[in-house]
Amino acid sequence: MTSGRDKAIFLRTIKSARLGLPDAQYEVGLMYANGIGVAQDFKQAIHWIRLSAERGHVPAQYLLATRYASGVAIEKNEHQAFVWFLRAAAQEHPKAYFRLGKLHGAAHPEAAFACFMKAAELGTPEAQLAVAQAFTKGDGVDPDVLQAFHWCKAAAEQGLAASQHALAEMYAAGQGVSPDLDAAFFWYRRAASQRYAPAQVAMELLDSEGVGRISGQSRRRRAAAERRQIGVDEWVNAAEHGDANVWYHLGLMFELGMAVPEDLIQAEYWYSRSAHGDDVRAQLALAKLLEVRQAPGAGNWLLKAAERGAVDAQVALGQRLLGADNAGHDLFRGMAWCLKAGEQRDHRAWRALADIFRNCTQELATIGYRKAAELGDAQAQYVVAQQYATGVGVFKDPSVAVSWYKLSAEQGHAEAQSALGACYLAGVGVASDFPQALEWLQKAAEQGDAKAQWNIGSIFASGRGGIKRDLPAAFVWCNKSAAAGFVPAQATLGVLFTRTRDFEQAAVWLRKAAQLGDAEAQYNLGVAYIKGQGVSADLGEAFRWIVLAAEQGLAPAQARLGLMYVTGDGVALDPIEAHKWLILASKAGDSGAIANYSRSEAQLGLMQIAEAQRRADIWMDVSARKQTGNDK
Template identity: 25%
Template sequence: MALRRATRLMVQGQASRAFVLFARAALAGIAEAEYQVGRCYLNGSGVPVSRSDGFRWIERAAVQGHAEAEWILAALYVDGVARPEGEKSSLTDPFLSDASSQADFGAAEKWARRAAEHGSVDGQALLGYVLTSGPDSMRNLGEARYWYKRSAEAGCPQGAYGYALSLAQSAESVGDQARMAEYVRLAAQAGLSPAIYLLGVLTERGAGGERDQAAAVQLYRRAAMMGNRSAQTSWGRALMWGVGVEPDRIEGESWLRRAALAGDPDAAALIGDIYAEAGALPPNHAEAAIWYRRAAEAGHTEAARMLGLLYLLGTGVGRDPREAMNWLRLAAEAGDQPAQIDLANLLLNDEASRPEELAWARDSLDQAASSGNLVAASHLGICLLEGIGMDRDERLAVQWLRHAACEIVIAQYWYGRTLAEGRGIEADPKAGRAWIARAAAAGMTDAEAALAEMMVNGRGGPKDHSAALDLFERAAAKGHVGAMFALGMMWKGGFDVASDHVTALRWLEAAAERGHEAAQHIVGGFSQ
């Protein structure tokens, strides 16, 4: 009698009065009442939230064979029983977030199995989740699919979503994909935010139906509003770059920040990219480093590589080759090939590298270059040419540099030098000058200075002191010390430009201040 009256009061919104009656029946040992008291404590209905009291009463009902109490008890073990007191739990949806680091999957499996066998569709879905996401020793994907399917066929959204995920592991044909998409759609229609997000992904890719970018973006928006951080990232990305929706960079970055702060590494990496790139405003590498670090610490390999490069260049952070190496190694060990190439090049140029590190670096560059990576081919060619971290082999170096020069600017410069100097190949200053000119046209500082020197001396083509002067000025403006010295000498006189001793002295002093010995000697002579 008290139990039925309490149920009516709860429906009428009189939670405090209902709780008193539930508690009275629970003290009499009625399982349903124990279950309801536990739910009241967990949800803060008519009584302050108390995880410990909620757990205690749910457990009492579960011990008596109450199926709903059994699955909630399992969910509490997944959620982490030892979480802070007074914190509510999302027990109706085991797929809304990752399992707690304090999860007890052994206990969760025990109670979820009891609930599943007693006919609880939520328990069946949760058992599928435990068998899919628990420790390796506990995982059983075949059994998980069985329980997901039973739950899905009984109309449970979580079961439909879990079953769709299990189907996705073996969906190859269009029919398989359509079947998977149908279960995702059923879960999405029930309002399950991960399913809404996944339906957006499937709609964007055209899996199980027609591709519809605009519809996908609206699904991302819907799930994002419900707090799904992956959807927040996708919705923010769409707004940032106007994919399927009118662009709104301010709103897009706001959603990306929300997802990043909630722990989504992809969102944090995207924010890092935004600040690292020049847009309407100059790049802010210090801000980029903050977000790259957040993403890298969460396991994002590309962000780890980008953070490593910032430390290597001293951009936005203090230059620290060791810290750069640590982040590049982290990304390289995770299989990021660009990071492997960058780390290999760094190790080969580091006098402190151990023999085993040099061996790894040589193998990594060789494997990447052999697989068609032109950046690796370029690095390998330079190291072979100069004997950096490996035995010098100029003939082999020329082969790799020629291969990479079709696209890689630094390879164009070095291949041009081999031709101009006849290193590992028959000398051809004209062809060498042409390759160096390609690299100079792309803005490479060393190539600008080298081409200017060839123009001054008439190597590989006609002399052109005026053009050489322009190239030296371009390179000097970017800090090239040799170009500064050359400008000083050209303005000093003896070339096809009018002498200007004031300008000559200014450039010679600039070179001298940066350690150029010949410039220091000449400037010293001026002062005597």
């Protein structure tokens, strides 16, 4: 089923698509493909995506190529796939180069390598790994282990787990680099943290005493490396006469499906044997399995592992006890376990403590967030940035806020990316830089951050800071944000529709934002009622909406309201009230109000002017108290 809102979005988007806007055509194709706002129709989806692709829209070209390559929603056609990948690649689409290389394959290794290299140079990690493998095997290029190492490392540093595992193997074998077991363990650990199964098992088998304690263990490593070659049958046989360490690794194999079919029941059985044998890793793994199954006993095993000093268990137990919706909620015990983990420099524990402290004491919350932030916690870095931006719990310092936003943003935190972009946009805490603003805002917008999407739309709508004005792009981004319910974007979308003289759609979006309290939307909706644009002319309704905007301090609304009291449009004549609003608008710098203020004053007596000033002073005092929260 599709919602009324989705259908409205579809109707607006297809209207733009029919005007030939390739971005809109692409969006319509996606909506048909996914059944958003319209009945799912793959034929129509391909039709609109093809139209967009033919107009040079690169994502549409790439998507159309992938459909031809896979045969999804269209008859499989490798030739057409090749053609469209080629057209996207001609516009420097990195993944299109990579897919061209895959299509060339073993039949044309030189051509495949050339495509992989181009995509690798454009930063595609999968292509960088493919280049490394080509240099290793001599596929389409002379073998070169140094080049293989270089490209494998480039992909690993971008976070590709398969490359991180391959790089660990190269360090372990001394392939293209001096042997370095510490570096090997580092990259195994990076890949394993992404649940890349080969790295997880390699790491566990190579360092059964615990990753991170590496120096001086070459004898144990050699033995572990030999044990790594043992098959699952030997492991099962060993388990019959084995110990907790062997049982733990069997549980890991069954949980991850390594060398055996995935079997969580078997995993639980072997973890349980190991946990009863006092293996702390198994106790933690068993607790997690039981928790996923909502089976009893998870808390007991977490407690056992936590008491043995396992930081992950201490954090998990602390968070479990701190959870208000947990039947075993115990605030003080939860805080105690998080403090134990925090003493071992665990950022998650400090953030959990800060979240709890925030409800009772801002000072302790600030300390907790700062500790978590200094340990690299992206969410805590964002919170610390917000504190410096607003002066909550610390002295307000926009430049310090920017430095924390950047640390968080560089870890991919969408809200921090959005806030950092807004700082560059407004020149708050950093020099104004529109290209930098757009770069960070786009990162956040691609993660669905509605505020960032609105800011991008506003930039394209105004063409500020050397960014070319682009109304179709402004519509696309504001529409995304407005559809997500972001009120300022709904207000902006209403203004954009007014510019294109689609007054009915303008009124729809202005009303949405106005009803949710946006002052500019309230004012613009009031003006629409005055002019009868998209709505029936109604001075009473105009007055109602303009009053709401004026009461929020919007100067143009205050100026317009003053004139309405002068002329009696939508309200009874009241020269004193008119002068009050012109005073307020003039103080806010509205040029029209400043011009009308003198005329209004000339028509009033001294007592009337004094009364208007008294009313304006009362309004400003109430408004100031509301802003500081002292409006009782």
